[in-house]
Amino acid sequence: MSTREKVLSKISAFPTLPVMASRLLNLLDDQDSGISQIAEVIKYDPALTVNVLKAANSSYLGFSREVSSMTEAAVRLGTNWIFKIAISSLINSSVKKPAEGYDLSAEDLWKHSMVTALTAENLCKMLKIKDKGQIFTAAILHDMGKIVLGEFIADSFISILRISEDDQIPFEEAEKKFIEIDHAEIGGLIAQRWNFPPQIVECIRFHHNPDAAADVTPAIDIVHIADALCLMADIGAGRAGLRHHPSENSIKRLQITSSILELAVSQIPAALESIDDIFKEMPVEQLAGRW
Numbered sequence: 001m002s003t004r005e006k007v008l009s010k011i012s013a014f015p016t017l018p019v020m021a022s023r024l025l026n027l028l029d030d031q032d033s034g035i036s037q038i039a040e041v042i043k044y045d046p047a048l049t050v051n052v053l054k055a056a057n058s059s060y061l062g063f064s065r066e067v068s069s070m071t072e073a074a075v076r077l078g079t080n081w082i083f084k085i086a087i088s089s090l091i092n093s094s095v096k097k098p099a100e101g102y103d104l105s106a107e108d109l110w111k112h113s114m115v116t117a118l119t120a121e122n123l124c125k126m127l128k129i130k131d132k133g134q135i136f137t138a139a140i141l142h143d144m145g146k147i148v149l150g151e152f153i154a155d156s157f158i159s160i161l162r163i164s165e166d167d168q169i170p171f172e173e174a175e176k177k178f179i180e181i182d183h184a185e186i187g188g189l190i191a192q193r194w195n196f197p198p199q200i201v202e203c204i205r206f207h208h209n210p211d212a213a214a215d216v217t218p219a220i221d222i223v224h225i226a227d228a229l230c231l232m233a234d235i236g237a238g239r240a241g242l243r244h245h246p247s248e249n250s251i252k253r254l255q256i257t258s259s260i261l262e263l264a265v266s267q268i269p270a271a272l273e274s275i276d277d278i279f280k281e282m283p284v285e286q287l288a289g290r291w
Helices: 003-011 019-029 035-042 046-056 070-090 106-127 132-141 145-167 171-179 183-193 198-205 218-232 248-254 258-266 268-279 284-290
Strands: none
Touching: 003 145, 003 171, 003 183, 019 035, 019 070, 019 132, 035 046, 035 070, 046 070, 070 106, 070 132, 106 132, 106 218, 106 258, 106 268, 132 183, 132 198, 132 218, 145 171, 145 183, 171 183, 183 198, 198 218, 218 248, 218 258, 258 268
């Protein structure tokens, strides 16, 4: 069995998607659904309700009066924040695991995933791009393939690093040369297994190489650029190093100016702050029963 085949065999053991996450994504795609429908789904999940209430009462959002019901929290946070907190909670245990071989702790990988998602969302706002929910979800999950591939990277790290340095290519290109598959392809296969919408699958699959996609959408370019900016800021770079930059083609397709890039980078510290204050209080053990 080749290394690629061994890696692919590991995908079937990856956790399935929580049913609640599927419901939330379906609600987000439904033009007729609103905050009340989302709150109605969430309130029947005690652990998720606790996380939403914690977020609604966090110091980061600056409200003085504490809320104690899902309805109040929904009104305070709005659809966008409710969705971000809920989907982050539900997939927490998928990405809050160490990526062995990449020298990324569970916290490092989670933080990179969340900052990438928030940066992608900020870019969507600046560029007036829709599908923010799907893009946010894809950005959180873009590196989940590293969890599967990590153990194989650990055994071959020196060889892969040598290829990266000798050929002056990013680490993920070197890993594909050596193992015949990269973490982006693995992540895309997991997303397919979860029956995610094609756009989310494609964003994950091509987040390092948008031009390789058969149909390059703005969503793919957004996730790619957000990931590159976070890696350049040394958020979750790990052993893979800092040899990353946004694709010029992606920048041209989205008509992103240097001022927009600078603004996106300047917002990264605030994204980190929100993670530490709002999203960090999402314990994996609360979610274990969903898998």
